[in-house]
Amino acid sequence: MNELALKELLYKIADDQLILGHRNSEWTGFGPLLEEDIAFSSMAQDKVGQSYAIYQMLNQLGEQEPDTVAFMRNANQFHNCQLVELPNGEYDFSLIRHFLYDTAEITRFDFLANSSYEPLAQLARKIKGELKYHTLHANTWIKKLGNATEESIGRLQGSLNKALPYALGIFEPSPLEQEIIASGFFAGEEVLKKQWMEKVELLLSQTQLNLPDWKTIQPVLGGRVGQHTEHLQPLLDEMSEVFRIDPSAEW
Amino acid sequence: MYGGGNTFEGIKTDSLAQEDPQKLAEFEARIARGEKIEPTDWMPELYRKQLVRMIEQHAHSEIIGALPEGTWITRAPGFKRKLSLMAKVQDEVGHAQLLYSAAETLGKSREQMIDDLITGKSKYSNIFNYPAFTWADSCFISWLVDAGAIVNQLANAKGSYGPYCRALDRICAEESFHLKYGHHCVIYLASGTEKQRQMFQEALNRWWPPMMHFFGPSDKISAHTEVLMRWKVKMSTNDDQRNQFLDMYVPKIWELGFTIPDPNLKKNPETGRWDYTEPDWEEFKRVINGDGPCNKERLEVRRVAEERGQWVREALKSPSLRYVTPLA
Numbered sequence: 001m002n003e004l005a006l007k008e009l010l011y012k013i014a015d016d017q018l019i020l021g022h023r024n025s026e027w028t029g030f031g032p033l034l035e036e037d038i039a040f041s042s043m044a045q046d047k048v049g050q051s052y053a054i055y056q057m058l059n060q061l062g063e064q065e066p067d068t069v070a071f072m073r074n075a076n077q078f079h080n081c082q083l084v085e086l087p088n089g090e091y092d093f094s095l096i097r098h099f100l101y102d103t104a105e106i107t108r109f110d111f112l113a114n115s116s117y118e119p120l121a122q123l124a125r126k127i128k129g130e131l132k133y134h135t136l137h138a139n140t141w142i143k144k145l146g147n148a149t150e151e152s153i154g155r156l157q158g159s160l161n162k163a164l165p166y167a168l169g170i171f172e173p174s175p176l177e178q179e180i181i182a183s184g185f186f187a188g189e190e191v192l193k194k195q196w197m198e199k200v201e202l203l204l205s206q207t208q209l210n211l212p213d214w215k216t217i218q219p220v221l222g223g224r225v226g227q228h229t230e231h232l233q234p235l236l237d238e239m240s241e242v243f244r245i246d247p248s249a250e251w
Numbered sequence: 252m253y254g255g256g257n258t259f260e261g262i263k264t265d266s267l268a269q270e271d272p273q274k275l276a277e278f279e280a281r282i283a284r285g286e287k288i289e290p291t292d293w294m295p296e297l298y299r300k301q302l303v304r305m306i307e308q309h310a311h312s313e314i315i316g317a318l319p320e321g322t323w324i325t326r327a328p329g330f331k332r333k334l335s336l337m338a339k340v341q342d343e344v345g346h347a348q349l350l351y352s353a354a355e356t357l358g359k360s361r362e363q364m365i366d367d368l369i370t371g372k373s374k375y376s377n378i379f380n381y382p383a384f385t386w387a388d389s390c391f392i393s394w395l396v397d398a399g400a401i402v403n404q405l406a407n408a409k410g411s412y413g414p415y416c417r418a419l420d421r422i423c424a425e426e427s428f429h430l431k432y433g434h435h436c437v438i439y440l441a442s443g444t445e446k447q448r449q450m451f452q453e454a455l456n457r458w459w460p461p462m463m464h465f466f467g468p469s470d471k472i473s474a475h476t477e478v479l480m481r482w483k484v485k486m487s488t489n490d491d492q493r494n495q496f497l498d499m500y501v502p503k504i505w506e507l508g509f510t511i512p513d514p515n516l517k518k519n520p521e522t523g524r525w526d527y528t529e530p531d532w533e534e535f536k537r538v539i540n541g542d543g544p545c546n547k548e549r550l551e552v553r554r555v556a557e558e559r560g561q562w563v564r565e566a567l568k569s570p571s572l573r574y575v576t577p578l579a
Contacts, residue, residue, distance in 0.1 A: 022325060025324045025325060025337050026324075026325060028317060028321045028324060028337065028340050028341060028344065029314065029317040029318050029321040029340070029344065029552075029556070030552070030556045031556070031560065032556075032559065032560025032561075032562075032563035032564060033560060033563065033564065034314070034344055034347055034348045034351070035348065036560075036563075037341075037344045038341055038344055038345055038348065041337060041340070041341035041344070042341065044337055045334060045337050045338055045341070048330070048333060048334055048337070049334055052330045052334070055330075066330055067329045067330060070330065071328070071329065090559060091559065091560060091563055136577055137577070139575075140575045140577040143575040144566070144567070144572055144575050145563070145566050147571060147572060148566035148567070148569040148571060148572040149562070149565060149566045149569045149571070151562050151565070151566070152562060152563070152565075152566035152569075155562065235325075238325050238326055239325060239326065241326045242323075242326050242327065242328040242386045243328040243329060245328075245446065246444055246446060246447070249443050249444050249446075249447060250439055250443060251328035251329055251332055251386075251436075251439055251440075251443075251447075
């Protein structure tokens with residue numbers, strides 16, 4: 001088994017889930033409706049919980065403890081895509097990001113449910129069940145607000161235009177992409193991207209939002225090899241503020 | 252969390268003279284028999300008004316209370332704490348949702364209640380006007396503020412208004428987990444490094460005075476609430492609740508080796524009640540009337556959240572909005 005390739009795959013998935021989970025949790029107490037506070041908080045718990053499960057899997061493969069891995073690395077050691085680290089912005093941006101990201105994630109976990117690495121396949125089958133509700137939530141809101149007022153449509157359109165280049169960065173191939181595919185761990189980013197595009201097109205066609213021609217969108221890459229925006233390190237500093245007071249202490 | 256410390260200002264019972272005496276007598280007899288009053292049942296205006304005020308205050312306390320703890324979600328040390336705290340604070344926001352719904356059954360809309368919160372017309376639990384400086388402060392809130400709220404809510408759950416009691420039953424079930432989580436966090440600080448112990452001792456020093464304020468002014472100086480007790484709106488006196496809290500939690504705090512910052516605190520063997528330094532009720536009044544360390548910040552956060560979410564709520568009312576059935 002090509003452990004290096006497997007670990008690389010696991011790290012990027014776990015890092016994505018952890019960072020977006022963290023961002024989602026920032027909506028607690030701050031949503032446009034109480035119901036949305038609660039929804040984002042639920043998704044945050046799922047995502048952070050999913051990252052925890054994958055870091056535990058990495059721990060089984062010889063990596064450090066989940067808490068150490070999550071709370072002690074610096075930004076350049078994280079392999080999440082840049083989309084998830086961007087600040088929440090207004091609700092329209094958080095919602096668009098949630099839609100673009102979770103449409104990719106549920107598709108990713110569909111593939112992972114058939115991974116040749118059995119522990120991952122098993123976990124993916126469980127996670128898929130949770131992600132179903134995330135996409136249900138995103139799709140419902142995009143269809144509602146994407147067909148409501150001039151302001152809601154305008155806001156979503158602006159955020160869509162801003163998020164799309166970063167969303168394409170989700171599919172930045174790993175340095176070990178070919179090994180990941182050849183080992184049967186995962187079908188690969190290119191296949192995932194194709195399915196994702198179809199789903200995004202289908203959903204947006206039910207709204208008054210315009211999807212620009214894919215060819216005109218320049219993907220923002222670098223996240224998968226540890227290159228990040230200026231927003232990730234402050235997020236990590238905040239996340240580890242208490243933990244780093246004494247990393248050997250039990251909290 | 253986070254109910255408790257409801258403020259009952261002096262109430263005027265003049266309006267009772269205008270109520271139908273027969274209906275009023277039947278209403279009181281029902282309550283005396285232990286029956287619940289439901290939204291469509293006859294009730295005196297004063298009962299309705301006081302309940303709206305109390306439930307609304309409780310709901311506000313939940314969403315405002317989510318703020319000092321919520322700021323620690325992004326900083327919680329380690330996965331287990333992070334996941335637990337997220338779930339806990341989410342529960343609190345869920346409690347607000349339940350409580351606003353309960354209050355709405357009495358005729359006041361959620362929007363109106365939130366407007367009254369932002370303009371300062373209605374109050375929330377005073378304790379959230381104090382800052383949570385460190386992780387240990389958030390642990391104090393999770394354990395002891397929630398503990399205080401449970402004392403208050405278990406009593407109120409036996410009250411007379413059906414929707415509020417049912418909401419409280421659900422809330423109390425969740426609170427019992429919060430209490431366990433908070434206690435667990437504090438045990439880890441107590442049995443941890445010197446630095447961790449010191450963090451909690453300092454939090455205890457900061458939070459003890461507002462915790463003593465939590466149950467409201469001393470019975471000696473608080474407004475007369477006999478009619479509210481008779482109607483089972485208010486279920487026990489402020490001092491009784493404070494005493495019950497001290498009975499249950501002072502030994503637990505001492506057991507962990509911490510010092511409670513009140514040299515006069517001790518159980519009086521003759522009365523069976525706790526003696527303590529009388530809390531500073533002038534400070535309580537000052538803070539509840541807007542002049543506390545965090546009043547402005549808390550309301551400002553709420554106001555900004557409402558303002559930034561305005562377009563979403565407007566969009567939901569749009570006639571061109573298509574209802575989307577959230578089905579898989």
